Amino acid sequence: MKRIFRKIFKISRSIEDGIFFSEIEEILGFKPIKLANYRKAFIHRSSNKLDEKGNAISYERLEFLGDAMLSSVIAAHLFNKVPAGDEGYLTKMRSKIVSREHLNELGRDLNLIRFIESKVPATHFGENIHGNIFEALVGAIYLDQGYAYCEKFIQKRVITPYVDIAKLEGKVISYKSLLIEWCQKEKKQFHYDVFEDNGIRGERLYGVKLSIDDKVIAKSRATSKKKAEEIASKRAYFAFQDKIDNK
Structure with a gap:
């Protein structure tokens, strides 16, 4: 057998x-x-x-x-x-x-x-x-x-x-890196405020508020801190795109 x-x-x-x-x-x-x-x-x-x-x-x-x-x-x-x-x-x-x-x-x-x-x-x-x-x-x-x-x-x-x-x-790998580089060159203050933000279904999410010169520019939510920061950075990039691209 x-x-x-x-x-x-x-x-x-x-x-x-x-x-x-x-x-x-x-x-x-x-x-x-x-x-x-x-x-x-x-x-x-x-x-x-x-x-x-x-x-x-x-x-x-x-x-x-x-x-x-x-x-x-x-x-x-x-x-x-x-x-x-x-x-x-x-x-x-x-x-x-x-x-x-x-x-x-x-x-x-x-x-x-x-x-x-x-x-x-x-x-x-x-x-x-x-x-x-x-x-x-x-x-x-x-x-x-x-x-x-x-x-x-x-x-x-x-x-x-x-x-x-x-x-x-012209491809952007990291909007966060791009935004930080621009803020540093332009001597702008930036801050990522990260906090846990449980979703409607109870899943664990992270919320991010991105402030530049003490003004909230973008917000986001994602399943990880890194993703949430990248999404917020991308939204902020489009808010300042003309200034960033022409730096």
């Missing part, structure tokens, strides 16, 4: 690996060699898996590696594409391309979350899970195929469809 069970398990695992292989191959545009690396790119820490040496297995190490690969390839692209750009300009442009918002968009577009192995329901994941596993996938490509294939994948999935220098120059 045990032999039969093991045989069925092996067949089931083989079919599962075959489906995973074909779906990953479609995303990559080439045949993966070490499928185990790509499996690791989607293992959440809640799975509590260990390798043969007792080390925890999760996508986080590959995420670290993928982040470095993305930064390297994007930096090289910008260096060659914008010969007149100084260090500050190139750094700012790279930040826009590899922003958390953009990486989350890439992960969502590829529907990478369908591969996640976790003991936590997918509905409990934060928005950043999409970008995290995209970076982990890039890390897995580097381990599996090396820098050249990694560069080709980033060129295909990130640079060609999304990197438009002219559009990126």
